[in-house]
Amino acid sequence: xxxxxxxxxxxxxxxxxxxxxxxxxxxxxxxxxxxxxxxxxxxxxxxxxxxxxxxxxxxxxxxxxxxxxxxxxxxxxxxxxxxxxxxxxxxxxxxxxxxxxxxxxxxxxxxxxxxxxxxxxxxxxxxxxxxxxxxxxxxxxxxxxxxxxxxxxxxxxxxxxxxxxxxxxxxxxxxxxxxxxxxxxxxxxxxxxxxxxxxxxxxxxxxxxxxxxxxxxxxxxxxxxxxxxxxxxxxxxxxxxxxxxxxxxxxxxxxxxxxxxxxxxxxxxxxxxxxxxxxxxxxxxxxxxxxxxxxxxxxxxxxxxxxxxxxxxxxxxxxxxxxxxxxxxxxxxxxxxxxxxxxxxxxxxxxxxxxxxxxxxxxxxxxxxxxxxxxxxxxxxxxxxxxxxxxxxxxxxxxxxxxxxxxxx
Numbered sequence: 001x002x003x004x005x006x007x008x009x010x011x012x013x014x015x016x017x018x019x020x021x022x023x024x025x026x027x028x029x030x031x032x033x034x035x036x037x038x039x040x041x042x043x044x045x046x047x048x049x050x051x052x053x054x055x056x057x058x059x060x061x062x063x064x065x066x067x068x069x070x071x072x073x074x075x076x077x078x079x080x081x082x083x084x085x086x087x088x089x090x091x092x093x094x095x096x097x098x099x100x101x102x103x104x105x106x107x108x109x110x111x112x113x114x115x116x117x118x119x120x121x122x123x124x125x126x127x128x129x130x131x132x133x134x135x136x137x138x139x140x141x142x143x144x145x146x147x148x149x150x151x152x153x154x155x156x157x158x159x160x161x162x163x164x165x166x167x168x169x170x171x172x173x174x175x176x177x178x179x180x181x182x183x184x185x186x187x188x189x190x191x192x193x194x195x196x197x198x199x200x201x202x203x204x205x206x207x208x209x210x211x212x213x214x215x216x217x218x219x220x221x222x223x224x225x226x227x228x229x230x231x232x233x234x235x236x237x238x239x240x241x242x243x244x245x246x247x248x249x250x251x252x253x254x255x256x257x258x259x260x261x262x263x264x265x266x267x268x269x270x271x272x273x274x275x276x277x278x279x280x281x282x283x284x285x286x287x288x289x290x291x292x293x294x295x296x297x298x299x300x301x302x303x304x305x306x307x308x309x310x311x312x313x314x315x316x317x318x319x320x321x322x323x324x325x326x327x328x329x330x331x332x333x334x335x336x337x338x339x340x341x342x343x344x345x346x347x348x349x350x351x352x353x354x355x356x357x358x359x360x361x362x363x364x365x366x367x368x369x370x371x372x373x374x375x376x377x378x379x380x381x382x383x384x385x386x387x388x389x390x391x392x393x394x395x396x397x398x399x400x401x402x403x404x405x406x407x408x409x
Contacts, residue, residue: 016088017085023386033128037061044063057130059167060210065082068082082133093136108352119286123270126386131339134169137162138342141158142158142179146313152202158203164210167210167214171342172342174327175324178320240331243334256336257336263296266287267337268286268403272284272405295351297354302350321343
């Protein structure tokens with residue numbers, strides 16, 4: 001990577017970080033999942049217990065939260081800096097991923113900026129959602145896989161970050177196995193016994209070790225490995241029993257519980273307060289539909305392009321998107337809009353590659369028009385994701401058609 005591109009990547013990180021960090025001390029009290037995530041971190045570290053958080057999800061989140069609490073204190077910075085930092089890193093990783101897929105800076109920059117400014121990713125980066133840092137770990141594993149070039153140390157690093165993703169949530173299981181198979185297939189590695197054994201031991205053993213290791217404090221309560229396997233089995237079956245009525249009825253996400261909606265219809269949930277006659281303050285979780293709706297057509301476009309060019313690398317965003325999205329579509333439990341966050345780097349890469357390809361064939365100005373229009377729309381939505389006081393008239397059409405829980409001060 002040349003000096004100019006390094007500067008570009010640093011500026012991308014800075015922009016993503018500032019959008020997430022600005023006024024992060026508001027609200028000054030624990031909000032949303034922070035009410036469970038923060039005390040659960042200390043409880044897990046000291047007692048090996050998961051309460052008051054869900055016990056079904058892997059506990060790396062508790063270890064990370066406890067580390068940031070020790071570093072920044074039990075305050076808004078300690079609660080939120082983990083997601084802010086890794087949310088910004090995810091924008092850079094999206095750039096690097098798209099750079100490898102497309103081979104050019106234009107598509108990479110568009111993809112990175114789309115994630116940096118996406119209102120859903122921003123609002124989730126400002127609180128304690130696991131999808132932000134789990135998605136960053138997953139993306140880091142993918143970028144290292146793309147770049148490993150038979151270097152064993154890079155493959156080991158990729159396996160480690162894949163383990164961190166798995167130790168955050170189970171979303172990444174299908175694509176973990178997919179990447180393992182792709183590594184075996186590359187250069188017919190499966191035909192060489194020594195290489196195949198190294199890949200298998202690295203890409204299966206290391207992620208599993210990280211996953212099991214995250215339960216260290218749970219094992220410290222005296223449990224054995226047989227009980228651990230039963231615990232994981234029980235967690236899986238417990239998650240399958242979740243239904244909308246299993247959740248707190250005040251939960252803001254309940255009005256949209258199907259992954260099939262994410263990329264085809266407008267979803268806006270959250271909460272807000274009208275202040276006086278003409279202003280309001282909102283924390284909304286929304287899909288930026290004018291951009292997100294391009295995802296499925298872009299996936300089809302990129303898949304056809306990859307087949308024509310016989311390029312597995314070009315088709316990688318499609319495989320990773322489908323491998324993860326299929327899980328959300330077929331799972332029995334409700335799937336809320338925040339679960340879409342790990343899909344966004346692949347969605348935006350497909351959109352960016354498609355825009356760049358069309359612009360090259362039709363008119364180069366189309367790229368700059370698309371870039372400007374998409375960024376303008378995302379930045380227009382930014383105040384609604386970050387609890388900024390806004391004139392209601394400017395956003396009335398979005399608020400009136402939302403499913404947000406609204407009150408008046």
